[in-house]
Amino acid sequence: MAEPMRIQRALARAGVLSRRKAEELVANGRVTVNGSPAQVGQTVDPERDVIRVDGEQIGAPAPTEWFVLHKPAGVITSRHDPEGRKTVFDLVPARPGLTYVGRLDFLTEGVLLLTTDGAAAHRLTHPSHEVERTYVASVLGEGDVAAEQARFGVELEDGLVRPKKIQARRTGRGRWELDITISEGRNREVRRMCEALGLEVDRLVRVKFGPVELGDLAPGKVRSLTKAERASLERL
Template structure:
């Protein structure tokens, strides 16, 4: 499948014909045709190339969404513009009409930031109900073992209880520092920093190493890459789960 192709049921859902599940039912019932042939469940279609009809009526497919992952550096704002003239993430990514970020990273937080032209998917992925796992590595100073035990048990913040899915601790590169790795599913504002502050840890550096299936890997700070077909398929499954 090419980077712009998509499954027929997903295409129908993006075109607003029906939900993905209902679209599968339409295909299974033989009511959908691709280039004049009866569609098969799961077959791929190419926006702008393939002609699709449902009950004989043409369906206009929206252009395939663009997806990128940026390794956001510290000292860059997750916003479209800044009155103070500070650098924003949009100075580091391809110029695409309608490109938006999938959740924010605060000014000094680094790491995985997804951007897409699919605004609906961006909203769904960051909605509290999505429960998309996000992994962070916080370089901290303080009584980290006791703090980690508190975090594992759950910590009450002003906007609710935080209970990370996974917590681990390793010695940091600098003396008397630790790398605290947390996987959370909430995505509240400055959640990891507030969590660390609540348990008495000083955060020296914070990096998001993954968002759902998208890993930071070897991507250098300030660099961007397009998502792979596999990553896009996995994200699509999260959006439509």
């Protein structure tokens, strides 16, 4: 069963037109639901209700799909690359309207969510929602000192950043792993923060985005989200 939704969203998801244009058509009496004129903001069930625009019935929208990809290093988060490099869309199933939820830079690995629900993708990446992302950074330098400094904030060219959480553990002489959780998602934020702290980033992996964890998903592999993961994302 499709989720109940406002009439404007149902029209947009069915690929008929934009939400703004849909609202105009509803207001002008050109949309009906089960034979009655639709009202702006009316809630409908696209699988049960008969929705017509200018007398022509529209189909129910395709169910939204969610995937998590273990993005490898050396793959670009983009639909096309003028330099001919492999993109994340070369690694995932082809779906109309599929988009990624937050970028990972060329060298960064790990959790990348993809969905056919564009509105949800925008919501989850908007700074006001403060969705947490957790990274493991393998670095060279004084990782323990840098972690302590980061707790007080790090000044970058686009302003002060302060991780929600940061923990350091030594992995060798002059080598550390930093567990870093952020909620802003600025461009290359974790990598730039490490560099500003005098660390050399050897490897950077996003291990968690909201409730979705990387787990044992191999690089370049993709899986569908579980019902529990999708429900958790909807609550964010």
